Amino acid sequence: MPDLGDKAREDFFSEAQEIIDALSGDLLRLEDLVRRGETDAELVNDLFRAVHTMKGLSGLFGVAIMSGLSHELEELLDDLRLGRAELTPSVMDVLFRAVELYGRILLAARGEGPEPEDEVRELLAALAQVGDPGPAASPAAGSQYEIDPGVLGVLTEYEEHRLRVSLQSGTRLCRIQVSFPLATIDTALEELKDRARPHGEIITYLPTGDGGDPDAVELEILIASKSEPEALARAFASSNVVVEELKKRAAAPERASAGRAPEVPAREHPEVASPEHDELSAGDGPLAGRDVALRSVSQTVRVDIRRLDHLMNIVGELAIVRGQVARLAERTRSTPALREINAEVQRLHRAFDRHLTQMQDGILEVRMVPLGQVFEKLARAVRQISREVDKPTNLVVTGAETEIDKLIVEELSDPLMHMIRNAIDHGIESRNGRMAVGKPAVGTIALNAFQKGNQVVIEVEDDGRGIDPAAVLAAALRLGFTTADDAAQLGEKEVLSFVFAAGFTTRSEATLLSGRGVGMDVVKTNISRLGGVVDVASDLGIGTKMTITLPITLAIISVLVLEAGGRTFCMPLANMEEAIFLEPRDVRVVEGREVMTQRGATLPLVRLARLFGIDESQTAEPARRYVVIVSVGSKRVGFVVDKLLGQQDIVIKALGRSLRGVRGFAGATELGDQRVGLVIDVGALLDEVVTSGETRLLPEARL
């Protein structure tokens, strides 16, 4: 086998196994029909296509014996679908044997068994026998109908055969003319096929090439319909569909002979051909007992993410048990009589702890997928949008292999799409505009992803015109987001962050950046729901960079359990830099805000209990307080708390609907003893204190 890397090999094995599984299922279904004297043209066609894929795949991976077998099998199936050969029990037998051999060849390719050379040779001989084609069927099935010769000429042999068979079974031939918008043609066509299916068989669809609209495609569809054209038209119930029955030519002679084409009764697709139809299990089909072929070679499984969540919840429950075991160990240590048991409990606790950690890491790893999944979608979007607005734009992607929790990836697609659209719509200048300022005519959007500690950073950077802070500030003032007094204090970064405010727009002013910021509040909300933050930086005339910072996973997080105002809270470690003693003499008050100098930088301080509005009059003043330093993106704040209770891994659970409006909490968790700990939403709190001036010292502040 050529060296295509282990990953590619694994993919080949799993894809080949999927094809084999599908083939067995289809064969079983087909045999069922054959036994009842029926057949299903679409099913035979599916088999043909699957074997064709297998041929290409095994050729690519150098499994010669498999591609050889596939080639012969393909011939037979081609004859079958074109009605040149009959689906007899002996043919069915050959097909079943072939699928079984596929399984064994695959095992051999993995080095898990001998290559079944002799059996393959035998089968090829059998194939040659059953595959002996009968007399060729008469051509020109459509000539008796008023079909455009141009259309007839492009029918494939298979389509022509289907046309002939359908007409022999007494269905009428209808032509449907329909026009689809280019953007939605995939889904619209599928929908049309679904609607047509109960009424008959679609023989072919061809683009007509006329129609003046460049954004639409006009198709001509030939359908062998069991229903009246009126019924067909009703089924589509759409104004842009024209259904017309094709009349037989008056002089056309009735076709007498059908060659050796099998009688194909009008099919009831929804009953036999739907892909969800899966009631056949391997055990009760004719393959039962042939365990060699049924042994699955694929080493990959697809798992519903909810099952992983369920496992994660169990891990969370086990973590609580671990905590209880730890407390038990603590208790037995202080009782001399239990010293012996204590050693045992300690040992068990350590082993439990180690294995549980491994299990947790294992499950987390399974949830990880590369960001490339969503980036591919974005690349398509860039192509489409840049065409729509006629601003040629290149997308440059780095770090597509960066892994992140599957659930996060799914939720990222919309916000990223919005940011990309914004970048092209409002960031990138028109071709002429770019040339005028000496930029390359083609714009560039860079999509960079990388891991940074426990976080993943995604940057969307364009080389467009940038955001004008003066225009943003003017709009913010006009919309009442800030006052002239406050505005004087704002840095450029703070000004730009107005684009994330709900309802913010510069639209009513005739500035170049109108529209930028519309919907950015939604982007921000979506990102923060994932526990992340989004920042914006811009150089006027040079470009704009949006930076998203996200946690790697949502399911389990490490937190520092702490106390403030007599309440227990959990601070995610992912956002934490360090925790230090609060030295009251280091605290200074600058413009009404408490700050301290830490590592040569000024750190704003926020009293957590006060921020949460907790009445502290009932709690004793602690001898010492602590400063927990957190940062998200470029924002950095020290939260002043009363006690640090220790680090813990927790399964974070979302707050219910009735608490969703409460800002500042990302969720909650059970800490053991039925106590619930609220998990602080660091991103939201940082936003709050940095933008609202919440850090300002209140008169009753105690230092």
Add this chain to the structure above:
Amino acid sequence: MSRDLAPRGHAHVEAREGLAVGGDARGADYLLFSLGGDPYALPIGVITEILKPLPITEVPRAPKGIAGLASVRGRLVTVLDLRRRFGLAEPGRDKRLRILLVDGGDETLGLLVDEVRGVQRFEDAEIEPPHVLGGEPPPHVSGIARNKNVWCMLLDLRPVLEASA
């Protein structure tokens, strides 16, 4: 009448199951409890569980009718204090206090009550509209149930669930 009591979603179905359990379609079984000293009732079917007092973690910044969060066998439950919400008297915590679990659509809600007084069957004919109280009836009362043994107000969960949304 009893159907008016059922909140949206699952609980509605359960309410009807409750009816079926309670016997014929002309009446239903109700759980009687007291809230701020006043007698109230809910159809048995909307209540999934009755719990003894649990540790409740207050949530800073939460609306005042929300007592906090409790963990019920690993599941997070938002506990509402309807006494605070309706401005009723708040008897101190004592051992008769109970939490009624109800299905709030997409979350499980707990309702703090002073005490549970038992189950009583009311025929439809024994239920009167709330305006018999005179004046503007409180929005959370959907009717008055009375028979020869008891008199109570039927709690309407819908405004409760909507307001907490």
